Each structure stands twice: as C-alpha cells, then as structure tokens.
Amino acid sequence: MHPFAYVAPKTVDEAVAVLEKHGDRARPIAGGTDLLVQARGGRWDLDAVVDIKTIPELVSIDNGSDGLTFGAGVPCYQLYENPELSSEYPGIMDAASLIGGIQIQSRAGLGGNLCNATPSGDGICPLIVHYATCVIAGPSGRRELPVEDFCTGPGQNALGSGEMLVSLKLPKPGSGFGAAYERFIPRNEMDIAVAGVAASVDLDSSGNIAKARVALASVGPTPILAEAAGGELAGKSADDESAIAAAGAAAAAAASPISDMRGTIEQRRHLVEVLTKRMVSKAIERARS
Numbered sequence: 414m415h416p417f418a419y420v421a422p423k424t425v426d427e428a429v430a431v432l433e434k435h436g437d438r439a440r441p442i443a444g445g446t447d448l449l450v451q452a453r454g455g456r457w458d459l460d461a462v463v464d465i466k467t468i469p470e471l472v473s474i475d476n477g478s479d480g481l482t483f484g485a486g487v488p489c490y491q492l493y494e495n496p497e498l499s500s501e502y503p504g505i506m507d508a509a510s511l512i513g514g515i516q517i518q519s520r521a522g523l524g525g526n527l528c529n530a531t532p533s534g535d536g537i538c539p540l541i542v543h544y545a546t547c548v549i550a551g552p553s554g555r556r557e558l559p560v561e562d563f564c565t566g567p568g569q570n571a572l573g574s575g576e577m578l579v580s581l582k583l584p585k586p587g588s589g590f591g592a593a594y595e596r597f598i599p600r601n602e603m604d605i606a607v608a609g610v611a612a613s614v615d616l617d618s619s620g621n622i623a624k625a626r627v628a629l630a631s632v633g634p635t636p637i638l639a640e641a642a643g644g645e646l647a648g649k650s651a652d653d654e655s656a657i658a659a660a661g662a663a664a665a666a667a668a669s670p671i672s673d674m675r676g677t678i679e680q681r682r683h684l685v686e687v688l689t690k691r692m693v694s695k696a697i698e699r700a701r702s
C-alpha cells in the first residue's frame with residue numbers, strides 16, 4: 414500500500430470532480446471499515462480517498478412527512494439511537510444495530526454497506542423491503558435508482574465513472590407497516606451471514622396484507638428481491654399460515670446460493686425458507702403493534 418491523498422470536499426460537486434479526475438484510482442470513503450481493509454489487501458491501488466463525511470448533505474438525516482432521507486455517510490448508531498426512526502423504520506434498525514459491533518457501528522453506515530455491494534451486506538435487504546431509493550450524483554447531474562437495482566454483482570454496483578451515492582430515500586411507512594431483518598451466522602456477532610432475510614408487510618384496515626416484500630442476503634451474486642414471495646402474501650389474511658408457508662417456499666425457490674466453507678446450497682435454501690416465515694411473522698407482529 415503506497416501513500417495516497419486524503420481529500421475533504423465540502424460539496425457533492427467537489428467530490429464528483431475528484432472522482433471523475435482520478436477514475437478507478439480514487440474511492441469515496443464513508444466509515445472506511447470495508448475500504449481500508451480492502452486497500453490494505455491490495456484490491457484498490459489508490460491515489461486518493463474522498464471523505465464524504467465532510468459534506469453536510471451526506472451526514473444529514475431528514476425525517477419529514479414524506480419519508481426519511483439520510484446521507485450516505487450517516488453511521489449506523491445515528492440511526493438506531495434515534496427513537497423516532499426506530500419505531501418507524503424497524504427493518505433498518507435491525508440492520509444498523511447488528512452490523513459489526515459498537516466500534517464498527519460508530520463509523521460504518523448503510524451507504525457504505527450498499528456501495529460495497531457484497532451479497533451478504535446486512536444493510537441492503539432491509540433497505541429493499543423499506544422501498545428505499547438511491548440518490549446518485551455524477552458528472553451528468555443527479556439520478557435515482559431503486560436499491561434493488563443498485564448491486565450488479567459481487568462487489569459491483571450500478572455507479573458509473575465519477576458517480577457517488579449521495580443519500581437514501583425511504584417513503585413514510587403507513588400505520589399498518591412492519592418490517593424485520595435477521596441473518597443466520599454460526600457465532601452471535603461479528604460474522605458474515607450464511608443467509609439473511611428481510612421482510613415487510615403493509616396491512617390494510619381489515620388486517621389483511623395489502624402488499625409485502627421479501628429480500629434475501631448471501632444466497633446469490635447480489636441481494637435478491639424475491640417478488641414471488643411477496644406475491645404469495647399480497648391480498649391474504651395476516652393470519653393465513655399457509656400463505657406465510659408459501660412465501661417461505663417461494664423465497665427458497667428464488668435463492669440461487671453456492672456451497673462454500675460457510676454453508677451448503679441445501680442449508681442456505683432451508684435457512685431462507687425458515688427465516689422468511691420468521692421475518693414475515695415478525696413484520697406482521699410489528700405492523701400490528
């Protein structure tokens with residue numbers, strides 16, 4: 414690892430200009446808990462890191478009547494220590510409070526987790542089931558992209574040259590909304606998910622499921638929005654155990670895991686089915702409370 418410049422821009426335009434100038438030899442840094450490990454390991458040959466946390470928009474949290482917008486540099490602890498956000502965005506809180514440990518959560522955020530784009534990233538599926546959208550800035554201006562379309566392969570994302578993630582926008586959940594995320598790891602913490610599932614439900618005034626989403630971590634080259642699983646739940650009673658079981662089966666079918674040292678294909682599919690049923694039930698329970 415050779416010396417590289419540390420750039421502290423004050424605006425998104427300044428950051429984009431540096432990223433555009435250096436191309437692959439400059440990377441944004443949020444918490445640095447992935448980037449610095451990877452740079453030391455030789456994945457990046459860097460001339461510069463661009464500290465996004467010096468840009469006010471990238472460290473701000475705005476929870477308005479339309480929904481929540483938080484900057485790509487907001488660390489996990491600032492999300493889960495905010496009581497208002499904890500009750501409104503439960504799936505996000507599940508993720509923010511389990512990534513790494515206290516030290517990691519003090520630096521790292523969901524923006525860096527998403528941009529790192531590992532299939533096992535614990536923050537990505539909860540964003541998907543909260544219907545989150547990425548706000549991206551680049552040399553041609555700004556654009557928006559649903560989170561489920563952001564990851565394009567292991568460690569790869571939809572950002573073009575000179576582009577960066579500015580913020581994540583989540584619509585305001587309705588009163589019948591609930592969400593949950595859980596991963597399976599052999600240890601209690603500080604491990605990479607063998608499989609993870611996030612689920613959300615929107616209950617209508619009669620207590621039926623108006624719509625639902627299920628997203629899967631660590632069981633494919635990217636996080637997976639399992640649309641068929643959500644489809645099994647939409648229009649059904651929230652007490653319909655057979656619909657929840659069907660969602661579990663559909664999620665397992667949507668997974669395309671590999672066998673590796675952390676788990677086999679069969680184990681991962683089984684975990685997806687179990688976790689889907691569990692997360693849908695937990696999302697329903699949260700929606701009711």
Ligand SMILES: Cc1cc2nc3c(=O)[nH]c(=O)nc-3n(C[C@H](O)[C@H](O)[C@H](O)COP(=O)(O)OP(=O)(O)OC[C@H]3O[C@@H](n4cnc5c(N)ncnc54)[C@H](O)[C@@H]3O)c2cc1C
Binds near residue numbers: 485522523535603
């Ligand atoms: C001890 C330890 C435990 C961990 N435990 C977990 C865990 O339980 N679950 C989990 O999912 N991860 C875990 N991680 C990985 C890591 O902490 C998370 O992925 C974290 O969320 C990354 O956030 P960050 O802010 O540190 O990102 P950074 O390291 O700053 O950035 C990550 C990547 O995204 C790019 N990037 C950052 N911000 C932007 C932006 N605004 N626009 C474009 N690109 C950007 C960077 O250039 C880099 O390539 C762990 C890491 C460590 C060291």
